[in-house]
Amino acid sequence: MQSAGFLLLCVPLISLLCESSKTPTGExxxxxxxxxxxxxxxxxxxxxxxxxxxxxKDNEVYQTYCDMxxxxxxxxxxxxxxxxxxxxxxxxxxxxxxxxxSSSYHPAGDGSWSNKxxxxxxxxxxxxxxxxxxxxxxxxxxxxxxxxxxxxxxEFWKVASVLRYHTNSNFLTPFGGNLYHFFKKxxxxxxxxxxxxxxxxxxxxxxxxxxxxxxxxxxxxxxADFDTGYVTFRVFNNYQEAYAMCSGVRPKGCxxxxxxxxxxxxxxxxxxxxxxxxxxxxxxxxxxGASKEIINAAVFIFYR
Amino acid sequence: MQSAGFLLLCVPLISLLCESSKTPTGExxxxxxxxxxxxxxxxxxxxxxxxxxxxxKDNEVYQTYCDMxxxxxxxxxxxxxxxxxxxxxxxxxxxxxxxxxSSSYHPAGDGSWSNKxxxxxxxxxxxxxxxxxxxxxxxxxxxxxxxxxxxxxxEFWKVASVLRYHTNSNFLTPFGGNLYHFFKKxxxxxxxxxxxxxxxxxxxxxxxxxxxxxxxxxxxxxxADFDTGYVTFRVFNNYQEAYAMCSGVRPKGCxxxxxxxxxxxxxxxxxxxxxxxxxxxxxxxxxxGASKEIINAAVFIFYR
Amino acid sequence: MQSAGFLLLCVPLISLLCESSKTPTGExxxxxxxxxxxxxxxxxxxxxxxxxxxxxKDNEVYQTYCDMxxxxxxxxxxxxxxxxxxxxxxxxxxxxxxxxxSSSYHPAGDGSWSNKxxxxxxxxxxxxxxxxxxxxxxxxxxxxxxxxxxxxxxEFWKVASVLRYHTNSNFLTPFGGNLYHFFKKxxxxxxxxxxxxxxxxxxxxxxxxxxxxxxxxxxxxxxADFDTGYVTFRVFNNYQEAYAMCSGVRPKGCxxxxxxxxxxxxxxxxxxxxxxxxxxxxxxxxxxGASKEIINAAVFIFYR
Numbered sequence: 001m002q003s004a005g006f007l008l009l010c011v012p013l014i015s016l017l018c019e020s021s022k023t024p025t026g027e028x029x030x031x032x033x034x035x036x037x038x039x040x041x042x043x044x045x046x047x048x049x050x051x052x053x054x055x056x057k058d059n060e061v062y063q064t065y066c067d068m069x070x071x072x073x074x075x076x077x078x079x080x081x082x083x084x085x086x087x088x089x090x091x092x093x094x095x096x097x098x099x100x101x102s103s104s105y106h107p108a109g110d111g112s113w114s115n116k117x118x119x120x121x122x123x124x125x126x127x128x129x130x131x132x133x134x135x136x137x138x139x140x141x142x143x144x145x146x147x148x149x150x151x152x153x154x155e156f157w158k159v160a161s162v163l164r165y166h167t168n169s170n171f172l173t174p175f176g177g178n179l180y181h182f183f184k185k186x187x188x189x190x191x192x193x194x195x196x197x198x199x200x201x202x203x204x205x206x207x208x209x210x211x212x213x214x215x216x217x218x219x220x221x222x223x224a225d226f227d228t229g230y231v232t233f234r235v236f237n238n239y240q241e242a243y244a245m246c247s248g249v250r251p252k253g254c255x256x257x258x259x260x261x262x263x264x265x266x267x268x269x270x271x272x273x274x275x276x277x278x279x280x281x282x283x284x285x286x287x288x289g290a291s292k293e294i295i296n297a298a299v300f301i302f303y304r
Numbered sequence: 305m306q307s308a309g310f311l312l313l314c315v316p317l318i319s320l321l322c323e324s325s326k327t328p329t330g331e332x333x334x335x336x337x338x339x340x341x342x343x344x345x346x347x348x349x350x351x352x353x354x355x356x357x358x359x360x361k362d363n364e365v366y367q368t369y370c371d372m373x374x375x376x377x378x379x380x381x382x383x384x385x386x387x388x389x390x391x392x393x394x395x396x397x398x399x400x401x402x403x404x405x406s407s408s409y410h411p412a413g414d415g416s417w418s419n420k421x422x423x424x425x426x427x428x429x430x431x432x433x434x435x436x437x438x439x440x441x442x443x444x445x446x447x448x449x450x451x452x453x454x455x456x457x458x459e460f461w462k463v464a465s466v467l468r469y470h471t472n473s474n475f476l477t478p479f480g481g482n483l484y485h486f487f488k489k490x491x492x493x494x495x496x497x498x499x500x501x502x503x504x505x506x507x508x509x510x511x512x513x514x515x516x517x518x519x520x521x522x523x524x525x526x527x528a529d530f531d532t533g534y535v536t537f538r539v540f541n542n543y544q545e546a547y548a549m550c551s552g553v554r555p556k557g558c559x560x561x562x563x564x565x566x567x568x569x570x571x572x573x574x575x576x577x578x579x580x581x582x583x584x585x586x587x588x589x590x591x592x593g594a595s596k597e598i599i600n601a602a603v604f605i606f607y608r
Numbered sequence: 609m610q611s612a613g614f615l616l617l618c619v620p621l622i623s624l625l626c627e628s629s630k631t632p633t634g635e636x637x638x639x640x641x642x643x644x645x646x647x648x649x650x651x652x653x654x655x656x657x658x659x660x661x662x663x664x665k666d667n668e669v670y671q672t673y674c675d676m677x678x679x680x681x682x683x684x685x686x687x688x689x690x691x692x693x694x695x696x697x698x699x700x701x702x703x704x705x706x707x708x709x710s711s712s713y714h715p716a717g718d719g720s721w722s723n724k725x726x727x728x729x730x731x732x733x734x735x736x737x738x739x740x741x742x743x744x745x746x747x748x749x750x751x752x753x754x755x756x757x758x759x760x761x762x763e764f765w766k767v768a769s770v771l772r773y774h775t776n777s778n779f780l781t782p783f784g785g786n787l788y789h790f791f792k793k794x795x796x797x798x799x800x801x802x803x804x805x806x807x808x809x810x811x812x813x814x815x816x817x818x819x820x821x822x823x824x825x826x827x828x829x830x831x832a833d834f835d836t837g838y839v840t841f842r843v844f845n846n847y848q849e850a851y852a853m854c855s856g857v858r859p860k861g862c863x864x865x866x867x868x869x870x871x872x873x874x875x876x877x878x879x880x881x882x883x884x885x886x887x888x889x890x891x892x893x894x895x896x897g898a899s900k901e902i903i904n905a906a907v908f909i910f911y912r
Contacts, residue, residue: 058355
């Protein structure tokens with residue numbers, strides 16, 4: 001009798017409680033709930049660097065890398081700008097500029113900085129361009145940037161970076177909380193701005209590297225063209241060619257092509273590629289252009 | 305004693321019942337079970353437009369957009385034909401024709417209309433080509449088509465469409481239930497048909513737009529070449545060039561290149577691109593070709 | 609009272625036990641746990657050929673095809689080398705050589721054999737290149753190879769293969785357990801080796817085919833250049849052009865371009881494509897090059 005009574009009570013109860021752990025049909029299972037690495041750290045206590053699954057507001061589920069330790073942790077990898085062929089002029093793989101060649105008909109390029117097109121995987125971020133839903137979904141305040149040598153495997157990313165830094169001024173907040181919204185407002189397109197626009201420069205805190213190190217990473221002839229200790233978004237050179245990002249520096253002059261990356265789709269006077277004209281001097285630092293260390297490293301972008 | 309008795313009975317029972325909610329190893333979790341938006345609506349009562357996860361017969365799990373309201377709802381977005389570079393002649397991104405240039409060696413093109421290759425994401429369907437497993441997996445009766453302006457974000461797709469319509473004649477049933485099977489039978493290839501073949505024309509019901517509106521969306525000189533109020537699949541022009549789809553119209557004449565999209569891979573006499581020669585008049589509607597509104601909108605294809 | 613006592617005891621217990629079946633936030637649901645088809649077979653008893661979900665050591669979850677019957681079963685499909693345009697010289701889709709044209713500036717090509725870049729899906733493996741995380745994640749001893757005619761649907765792969773074989777000598781073990789590690793060590797690049805290097809040849813066991821059949825699949829003029837009954841990795845021809853894999857054969861001479869596939873990115877003296885110069889004689893077998901049967905079939909690579 002007792003057993004029977006128990007069963008009458010217990011079985012429906014168990015079913016109900018177990019049932020409640022199921023996700024309704026049509027949704028991704030509930031084990032993935034955090035929208036950012038910051039949430040994984042703060043709300044769920046995950047403190048280990050590595051790969052996690054996240055879920056965007058629109059329920060896009062994706063795997064990415066979380067840096068859970070630098071400066072308090074909670075950094076989400078959202079993008080990697082990787083140059084697959086430094087000699088290719090906006091060919092296949094130049095997703096952060098254009099894959100259509102340098103073309104006056106395609107002056108805004110592929111638009112990856114301001115659209116929701118996705119590519120690549122976290123694990124291959126040193127071998128290919130990478131962009132996940134976090135790029136446009138996460139509401140962030142700051143960014144971190146890592147220059148990680150191509151081919152480097154995930155377990156060595158952190159220690160083997162050529163340069164690592166982050167911002168801590170909440171600069172993203174007024175621009176909508178991420179680079180997607182920033183570039184929606186500040187278009188990347190040939191001819192719509194001039195060198196004097198100067199873009200948005202944000203002071204950086206070095207995690208690996210220094211002002212001196214940044215100078216060494218670019219060519220002698222170009223060092224007078226910038227101040228170190230900043231990251232800058234959306235600038236134009238003296239030919240009105242548009243660039244997305246200048247890592248480690250703030251332009252003073254008009255030679256952005258030698259030290260900025262990404263951008264629009266038309267570069268009639270310099271060179272069209274994800275890494276712009278960084279290779280102008282074939283990686284030698286006694287003239288214009290960037291060092292081999294910069295040219296052969298993918299640029300990782302994190303949000304927090 | 306009671307407690308001990310309870311535990312002896314309850315614990316294995318609980319384990320068993322909880323266990324039953326687990327999916328066997330090697331399968332995607334059971335929270336995604338519906339094969340189409342129609343099933344999500346009819347069987348599970350989801351009535352809200354938006355993104356859901358579906359599962360194909362072969363257990364491919366994917367996220368896509370469901371229109372749960374138009375004409376009874378249950379429409380699954382399976383594809384988007386997006387023109388990324390109207391001046392590029394079958395270059396990167398022309399997945400619905402060819403990414404190999406216009407080539408006599410590649411007369412069937414990339415074959416996306418009749419193979420299982422996937423690309424893009426639902427969320428980026430106004431910025432890139434999109435094709436999910438539903439395209440070949442769902443057994444449908446009808447299609448709906450939306451022309452959604454490029455860059456439009458998901459929440460505005462429905463209201464901001466240039467043109468929206470659906471069929472209601474079960475036309476897909478005799479062709480195997482979807483466009484994949486249709487095009488398996490009716491090949492897209494240069495030179496294997498003539499303008500007189502006329503393809504399969506299906507009457508449409510407008511959800512946004514009208515016969516008059518369709519006329520306005522194409523150039524004056526080309527309006528005499530078609531009847532409005534239809535969607536047509538697989539036609540040839542006077543040069544035996546193959547086109548996949550003519551949206552809103554039924555060809556009477558032989559100038560399909562000016563108002564049809566997608567197709568084979570060789571267009572020696574006109575222009576090879578996902579949007580064919582719609583740009584012949586640069587978007588002006590006082591001659592041949594299509595309007596800027598058509599040229600700058602992605603073509604979404606839904607099944608039900 | 610009894611009921612109340614039961615509830616006090618039972619509810620927390622049930623919650624605890626049910627809770628234990630949940631995956632911690634940030635991880636993929638636990639229903640996918642096996643790292644290879646071999647594990648699915650041996651540990652979980654799955655004996656049916658078909659599509660399953662696997663999970664890499666780094667928690668990358670992917671769907672692929674398992675052959676659960678040939679020679680004891682447990683074979684995981686990790687890659688497909690598919691030629692999308694036999695006339696395209698390292699164009700879009702030549703991911704196993706280069707998509708940048710044949711270029712002296714890009715002598716190692718796209719590097720897919722030795723990096724973690726992913727592409728394609730299992731279901732479309734006869735229509736497009738395919739590479740999943742298993743390629744670099746699984747620790748395997750042997751490989752199996754299937755030549756499956758393009759466009760063939762999954763249910764016919766096994767029976768409709770032109771040629772099928774496997775190795776059984778544990779040859780992968782000393783090279784790190786998979787081809788990723790093999791090619792990390794043995795680079796594919798123009799000019800870094802000679803025809804005399806000969807690569808790594810491994811004896812094969814035929815599942816469909818024979819030595820005679822392999823001979824028939826290549827041209828008459830090239831048969832003297834190899835021994836049948838092997839699969840060979842990383843060879844160079846007389847021009848120091850690098851090839852990844854020679855299927856069914858072991859080179860004796862120096863004409864690898866006619867019967868090997870994949871490789872580096874620079875082929876100044878022959879032809880740059882995923883299928884090398886297999887099409888030298890347009891598929892006729894009365895001279896150099898390979899048969900139409902080989903040219904029109906994707907090459908599937910399995911691990912066990």
